[in-house]
Amino acid sequence: MNYVSTRNGNTSVNGYQAVFQGISTDGGLFVPSDIPKLGLPRIKGKSYAQFSAEIMGVFFDKSDVLSICNQAYSTANFSHDRIAPVGEREDDCYYLELYHGPTCAFKDLALQVLPKLLACAVRSLGRSEEICILTATSGDTGKAALEGFKDQEGTKVIVFYPVDGVSDIQKLQMVTQSGKNVGVCAVEGNFDDAQTGVKNLFANQHFVNELLNRKIVLSSANSINIGRLIPQIAYYFSAYADLTARGDLQPNEPVNFCVPTGNFGNILAGWYAKQMGLPINKLVCASNRNSVLTDFFSTGEYSISRDFYTTHSPSMDILISSNFERALYHFSGNDCDYTVNVMNELKSKKMYKVSSEMLHLMQRDFSAYCCNDSETLSQISETYSKTGRVLDPHTAVARFGYSRYVKETGDTTKTVIVSTASPYKFADSVLRALGSNSTEIDALNSYTKTEIPAPLQGLSEKDIRFKGVTTIENMQKAAFDLLGNM
Ligand SMILES: *Cc1c(COP(=O)(O)O)cnc(C)c1O
Numbered sequence: 001m002n003y004v005s006t007r008n009g010n011t012s013v014n015g016y017q018a019v020f021q022g023i024s025t026d027g028g029l030f031v032p033s034d035i036p037k038l039g040l041p042r043i044k045g046k047s048y049a050q051f052s053a054e055i056m057g058v059f060f061d062k063s064d065v066l067s068i069c070n071q072a073y074s075t076a077n078f079s080h081d082r083i084a085p086v087g088e089r090e091d092d093c094y095y096l097e098l099y100h101g102p103t104c105a106f107k108d109l110a111l112q113v114l115p116k117l118l119a120c121a122v123r124s125l126g127r128s129e130e131i132c133i134l135t136a137t138s139g140d141t142g143k144a145a146l147e148g149f150k151d152q153e154g155t156k157v158i159v160f161y162p163v164d165g166v167s168d169i170q171k172l173q174m175v176t177q178s179g180k181n182v183g184v185c186a187v188e189g190n191f192d193d194a195q196t197g198v199k200n201l202f203a204n205q206h207f208v209n210e211l212l213n214r215k216i217v218l219s220s221a222n223s224i225n226i227g228r229l230i231p232q233i234a235y236y237f238s239a240y241a242d243l244t245a246r247g248d249l250q251p252n253e254p255v256n257f258c259v260p261t262g263n264f265g266n267i268l269a270g271w272y273a274k275q276m277g278l279p280i281n282k283l284v285c286a287s288n289r290n291s292v293l294t295d296f297f298s299t300g301e302y303s304i305s306r307d308f309y310t311t312h313s314p315s316m317d318i319l320i321s322s323n324f325e326r327a328l329y330h331f332s333g334n335d336c337d338y339t340v341n342v343m344n345e346l347k348s349k350k351m352y353k354v355s356s357e358m359l360h361l362m363q364r365d366f367s368a369y370c371c372n373d374s375e376t377l378s379q380i381s382e383t384y385s386k387t388g389r390v391l392d393p394h395t396a397v398a399r400f401g402y403s404r405y406v407k408e409t410g411d412t413t414k415t416v417i418v419s420t421a422s423p424y425k426f427a428d429s430v431l432r433a434l435g436s437n438s439t440e441i442d443a444l445n446s447y448t449k450t451e452i453p454a455p456l457q458g459l460s461e462k463d464i465r466f467k468g469v470t471t472i473e474n475m476q477k478a479a480f481d482l483l484g485n486m
Helices: 015-021 048-056 060-074 106-113 114-125 139-150 168-175 191-203 206-211 226-245 264-277 292-299 323-333 335-347 356-365 373-387 393-409 421-433 441-448 475-482
Strands: 003-004 008-014 029-034 094-097 130-136 155-162 182-186 216-219 253-260 281-288 301-303 351-353 366-370 417-420
Touching: 003 015, 015 114, 015 226, 015 281, 029 094, 029 323, 029 475, 048 060, 048 226, 060 114, 094 226, 106 114, 106 139, 106 226, 114 139, 114 226, 130 191, 130 356, 130 366, 130 421, 139 155, 139 168, 155 168, 155 191, 155 475, 168 292, 168 421, 182 417, 191 206, 191 475, 206 216, 206 475, 216 264, 216 356, 226 264, 253 264, 253 393, 264 281, 264 323, 281 393, 292 301, 292 356, 292 366, 323 335, 323 356, 335 351, 356 366, 366 393, 373 393, 373 421, 393 417, 393 421
Parallel strands: 094 417, 130 155, 130 216, 155 182, 253 281, 253 417, 281 366
Antiparallel strands: 003 008, 003 029, 301 351
């Protein structure tokens, strides 16, 4: 499979080159040059690793992916032997549980794979430099990247997180990270500030050259890297195959997926699955109070001239959804010039508008809903009293969006809610929703009698390794300081 840049149709690179570079030199994102149709692979008798290797083998070197998936999706890393199980039907929907990995959020599904893909890329491209993963995080990416890359030879990881934009537990998870090759620093500002700061570092020639002198090249673990997106396609297929295998879906019966959305990576992987032939009816895009995408899908106007809110679902506190560029590229008929113009407009005017034809095309595949903080908390409480399931705030946003969707459309298509995090990562918000005054993990455990995920046990007793805070202007220095200590 070859990959092209969303901003220049003449760039064509292979999968390993695309993963190695992270982002195209023209500023565009890599997308598969064609999206082949695939029949639904059988899942019976296969591990998740074997199943996902069949999907990923379409996009990356088949001879590498099986061993990558076997290493990534093992019970050494995941606490559930099905890796990405779909629960029984409850409260008129199914939950696809993507939080059984080492950091208790769905980003593990991709970030356990990416380091191994990168290692193959380095080998296959014959590179000798070290790779420095430089990432901005709204909470979950950072920790998942740290866990995925820690002590992996030939790599270093630097994570910047917004100082007030992550949950206490997310922060603790990051600042206590073990490993020789890792560094973490807080940034004054919100996630978009941190992400912009990181993008500026990538574009800063002085910074890049200084690293090159040290034989280090930069790469990204954000979902702008196609190596993050492709592994996520697999669980849409596996969820469908699981439901079909147990008779909850008839062969070829359409299904909806409802996805709590921030950077538009997860839901775009679902759209790729649909393009590959998976019978998906609607992809329901659920946002929190930062409702840029909901507004876009109703008006065709993407505008970031608006207030930014920190919410109970911090991993979706985003105004600029990076992966939306990929969607714009595909829905414009793979038109690079169009994509460049739109992205320039976003930069200069802080907004753009797509044609009504294009909006209609997008609305055929996507519906979008948003959910404010108090609705999020009510949803957690309502679902808990109805079913006993404890939703994390992101999944609650999706569950709320699904109710709205059904109310508005009357659609009775069976629906899978993509459940992206363990409620224990957001214990304070979840406890508040359940009417408790406590904020601690242990309190959530005694209140709900659910099990504390092993990776989150004993967090507060761990040593805090990373205490640094930087302004956006000083991120370069902060990065050098962290590198100096690795
Ligand atoms: C990152 C994240 C999301 C948003 O996913 P995108 O791919 O950025 O749209 C949703 N929920 C949780 C828990 C996350 O960590």
